[in-house]
Structure formats: structure tokens, C-alpha cells
Amino acid sequence: MDRVIEKKGWSKKKTLTLSGITALAILVGGSIYFTSGKSKVNVESERITVSEVKKGLFQEFIPVNGVVLPQTTIYLDAVEGGRVEEKLVEDGAMVKKNQPILRLSNTDLELSLVNQQTAVYNLLTQMQIAKNAAQQNTTQKLNQKTDVENAYKEAKRVYDLNKYLYEQKAIGLQEFKQAENTFNYQVARLKLTDDILMQDASSNAQQVSQAAQSAKGSQNALNVMRKKVGDLIVRAPVDGQLTSLDAEIGQSKNKGERLGQIDIISGYKVRVDVDEHYISRVFIGLSGETTVANQDYKLKITKVYTQVNNGRFQVDMLFDGKVPDGIRRGQTLQIRLALSDETQALLLNKGGFFQQTGGNWVYKLSADGSTAYKVDVQLGRQNPDYYEVLSGLQPGDKVVTSSYENYGNMQELVIKK
Structure with a gap:
């Protein structure tokens, strides 16, 4: 009797093997497809x-920012320290040369001036006393010379007379020798008096010269002290506009401290910051361009500051030709700095x-x-x-x-x- 034989299915192992082969084939095929195209x-x-x-x-250029500054700026520093007593001009005002701006006070300087003046007056007084004493001494010596000259003349008269009488045998040798000795004494005395007067004149001249030099030195010191006291009044060194004035009444300022600045309004320059990467390519004469009120203006580099701070260095640029109307100090301009020609x-x-x-x-x-x-x-x-x-x-x-x-x-x- 026939029997139905059941067909065996795929085993689990066989199924997994076939799946793996298929996946591998797909992967290889995909890889070939994607790498071949x-x-x-x-x-x-x-x-x-x-x-x-x-x-x-x-044209190779870099965009940079620049700040408008006066072409020339004069700084105001405290020549002498002191307390601010009075502000004579306000910040932003136009000033004239030598116009007072601030008045400072310094009691130490003022006291030193008084002491120096007293010392000069005392020196002048001592010089006058010494000069009077020298004149009196000279007068006394001149009087003495008059007496000596008179005695000399009398001794010479007697000597000449006795010499004649001796030659005539009218007097003896003893009397003649006495007259001769007296005459020689008066000759030596007159010469000594002349030498003393010459030495006295030389000494007086030297004393006068030394006194004059001493007086001149003291007077110069007094003038310097007066100038130092005068510097307590801060004055404008030039005509211009006073800006950045940093001083208030009652405030103490040290010697050399910055008080402000005066801008000479004769033209403007632009101070530009440039990345240090371009320091070898930036030099005097390079040109740039900026746009103000929809109008282009040319500029040229006139100075390069090679010191690098925070990765940047600075250059000064001047307008090449027309200057924009209405620009102001502190205004920022965007500049296209050319590094090559077109x-x-x-x-x-x-x-x-x-x-x-x-x-x-x-x-x-x-x-x-x-x-x-x-x-x-x-x-x-x-x-x-x-x-x-x-x-x-x-x-x-x-x-x-x-x-x-x-x-x-x-x-x-x-x-x-």
C-alpha cells in the first residue's frame, strides 16, 4: 500500500545561510555600483x-576703520603740580596763544619764591656793604699815598740840596749820608705804596667780578623760581580748540600730569587700525578710499606706527585732495585700504x-x-x-x-x- 511522503522544508540553518549570502551579495553589488559611478x-x-x-x-584691498583727528594736536601737561583754584576756559572753547586756561596754587613753590627773593636781597645788601668798605679802604690808601708822595718830595729836595752843599764842601759827609738815606727810604716807600694800590685795585676788581657772578646766579635762580610760580597759570601754547580738559576746582594735579589738549583746526587726519597680518605690506604712500554722504574721497598713508598692540598697528592717513564737508573730530570712517593697483x-x-x-x-x-x-x-x-x-x-x-x-x-x- 502506497504511502504519502511529506516534502521536507528548508531547515533553519540552511535558511540563515542563504539569507547571509544574499545580503552579502547585495552589499557587494551596492558597493560596486556606488564606487564605480x-x-x-x-x-x-x-x-x-x-x-x-x-x-x-x-584690486586687493582690506576694509579698515579710521577715526578723524586734527592734523596737529598739542598736549597740555602740568609743568608744576598744584591744586586747581580756577577754570578760566571751558572744554571745547577756542583759545588764543598765551590765553590763561587754569590757575593752580602751590604753597611750597610760593614759599620757595619768597625765600629766594629774600636771599637775593640779602646778597645784594652784602655786596653793597662790601663795595662801600672797599671804596673806603681805597680812599684811605690814596690818602696814605698822598702823604708818602709829599714825604718823598721833601726828602728829594733835602737830598738834592745837601748833595750840592757836600760837593761845595759846605757840609760834612755825615749830614749828606743822612739826607741820602732818608731819600732812598722815601723812594722805597713810594714804590711800596704804588704796589699796594695796584694789588688793592686787582683785589677789588676780582671781588666785584665774583660778586657780579654770584648776583647773576642768584638772580637767575630767582627768575627760574618766578617762572615756576608763573607756570601755575596754565596757558594755551598755540591758537586752537581746547579739548579733553580734565581738571575740576579743588582737584590736585601732579607735575607732568596730562590736563588736556589743543587741536589746531587747520586740517584733519584719520588714525586707522590695521591687522598685524598686513604690517609688511603697509607703507607710506598707500592709498585708500572712503565714502561720506554718498561721495568718494581719496586718502594716503603719511605715517606708519610699527608698534603692535593687541594684534593691530596704526597708521595716519591724510585726505588726498578735497576734504569732506562737516566732518568732526572723533567721527569714524570706513576705509578701503588698497594693497595693490587695479x-x-x-x-x-x-x-x-x-x-x-x-x-x-x-x-x-x-x-x-x-x-x-x-x-x-x-x-x-x-x-x-x-x-x-x-x-x-x-x-x-x-x-x-x-x-x-x-x-x-x-x-x-x-x-x-
């Missing part, structure tokens, strides 16, 4: 920025793509604009608006210039309208 990603057209490569004038170049708009590619490649659109694919490029100089294209692109090419952050290493973008 270009990797793609779909993007919405409204989410990307497309720029056209074009030829045009290119040249013809192939231009590509700046965009976020540079952060991911470093300027080594871009996504270039196909002729119909439906896709964009990777193209190697070489970019050169740049300014805030454009990159200079050195190779890899032609005029009229369209490039995705927005960020590539979400595209990874995709070879092609499929652009959906």
Missing part, C-alpha cells in the same frame, strides 16, 4: 548661491565655499544648470568682494559659492528646481 546628492536650488565667473578690474583679472564672488575647500576646488554648474560637479581650481589674491581666479575656470562659468558644509565628499550636486 559618481556620488550624488540632491539640493534645492533656492538653498544655494550661484555666481558667474567674469572678467573685470581687480589690474584686469578673472573674478569669482566670495562665499562660504572657501571654508570647506580652501580654494582648491568648486562645484561648477553644467550647461543646463541641472547639476554641479567638482572642478579643481587655483585662486590667488582676494578682497572683500572677489577671489582672483588663476586657473580652472573660464569667463561665463557658473559656480556654487554658498557653503559646502552639508555635501561631504560628494562628486556631484543634483539641483532640484
Whole structure:
């Protein structure tokens, strides 16, 4: 009798083995498919920025900010310290040269002036006393010389007479010798008196010279002290506008402390901060441009301050030609500082793509604009608006210039309208 034999199904082990083989085959096939062709990603057209490569004038420049300052500024410092007693001019006022601005007081200086004046007066008094004494001494010596000259004349008369009488044998040798000795004594005495008078005149002249030098030194010291006291009145050194006055009545100011400044309103300069990255490329004579009230104005660098602070250095620029009407001290100007001359170049708009590619490649659109694919490029100089294209692109090419952050290493973008 025949028996129905039941067909055996797939065993569990066999089923798992077959499933594994199938999955592996699918994985290998997919891998081969994706690696053998270009990797793609779909993007919405409204989410990307497309720029056209074009030829045009290119100039490398950097945007910087500058502050308008007077072309010449004179600083006011306290020549002598003291207490502010009076403000004679308010901040912002126009002043004339030597016009008083502040009055300070310093009792130590004022006392020193009084003491110096007293010392000079005492010295002058002592000099006068010494001069009077010298004159009296000279007068006394002149009187003595008169007596000596008279005695000399009398001794000479007697000597001459006795010499004649002796030669005539009218008197003896003893009497003649006595007259001769008296005469010789008076000759020596007269000579000594003349020498004393010469020495006295020389000594008096030396004393007068020394006294004059001492008086001159004391007078100079007194003048200096008077000037120091006079400096307690702070005056304007030039004509101009007083600004940044930092002084209040009752406030104490130290010697050398900054009190304010005077701006000479004969022209303006612009003090500009520049990133230290450009310090080797910035020099006197570089030009820049700023826009004020919808009108462009040229500027040129006239001074470069090479000291770097907080990663920046400063330059001074002057307007090259016309100065904008109505500019004021402290006003901020946005300046385009040129680092090169204008040249013809192939231009590509700046965009976020540079952060991911470093300027080594871009996504270039196909002729119909439906896709964009990777193209190697070489970019050169740049300014805030454009990159200079050195190779890899032609005029009229369209490039995705927005960020590539979400595209990874995709070879092609499929652009959906």
C-alpha cells in the first residue's frame, strides 16, 4: 500500500545561510555600483548661491576703520603740580596763544619764591656793604699815598740840596749820608705804596667780578623760581580748540600730569587700525578710499606706527585732495585700504565655499544648470568682494559659492528646481 511522503522544508540553518549570502551579495553589488559611478546628492536650488565667473578690474584691498583727528594736536601737561583754584576756559572753547586756561596754587613753590627773593636781597645788601668798605679802604690808601708822595718830595729836595752843599764842601759827609738815606727810604716807600694800590685795585676788581657772578646766579635762580610760580597759570601754547580738559576746582594735579589738549583746526587726519597680518605690506604712500554722504574721497598713508598692540598697528592717513564737508573730530570712517593697483583679472564672488575647500576646488554648474560637479581650481589674491581666479575656470562659468558644509565628499550636486 502506497504511502504519502511529506516534502521536507528548508531547515533553519540552511535558511540563515542563504539569507547571509544574499545580503552579502547585495552589499557587494551596492558597493560596486556606488564606487564605480559618481556620488550624488540632491539640493534645492533656492538653498544655494550661484555666481558667474567674469572678467573685470581687480584690486586687493582690506576694509579698515579710521577715526578723524586734527592734523596737529598739542598736549597740555602740568609743568608744576598744584591744586586747581580756577577754570578760566571751558572744554571745547577756542583759545588764543598765551590765553590763561587754569590757575593752580602751590604753597611750597610760593614759599620757595619768597625765600629766594629774600636771599637775593640779602646778597645784594652784602655786596653793597662790601663795595662801600672797599671804596673806603681805597680812599684811605690814596690818602696814605698822598702823604708818602709829599714825604718823598721833601726828602728829594733835602737830598738834592745837601748833595750840592757836600760837593761845595759846605757840609760834612755825615749830614749828606743822612739826607741820602732818608731819600732812598722815601723812594722805597713810594714804590711800596704804588704796589699796594695796584694789588688793592686787582683785589677789588676780582671781588666785584665774583660778586657780579654770584648776583647773576642768584638772580637767575630767582627768575627760574618766578617762572615756576608763573607756570601755575596754565596757558594755551598755540591758537586752537581746547579739548579733553580734565581738571575740576579743588582737584590736585601732579607735575607732568596730562590736563588736556589743543587741536589746531587747520586740517584733519584719520588714525586707522590695521591687522598685524598686513604690517609688511603697509607703507607710506598707500592709498585708500572712503565714502561720506554718498561721495568718494581719496586718502594716503603719511605715517606708519610699527608698534603692535593687541594684534593691530596704526597708521595716519591724510585726505588726498578735497576734504569732506562737516566732518568732526572723533567721527569714524570706513576705509578701503588698497594693497595693490587695479589690474584686469578673472573674478569669482566670495562665499562660504572657501571654508570647506580652501580654494582648491568648486562645484561648477553644467550647461543646463541641472547639476554641479567638482572642478579643481587655483585662486590667488582676494578682497572683500572677489577671489582672483588663476586657473580652472573660464569667463561665463557658473559656480556654487554658498557653503559646502552639508555635501561631504560628494562628486556631484543634483539641483532640484
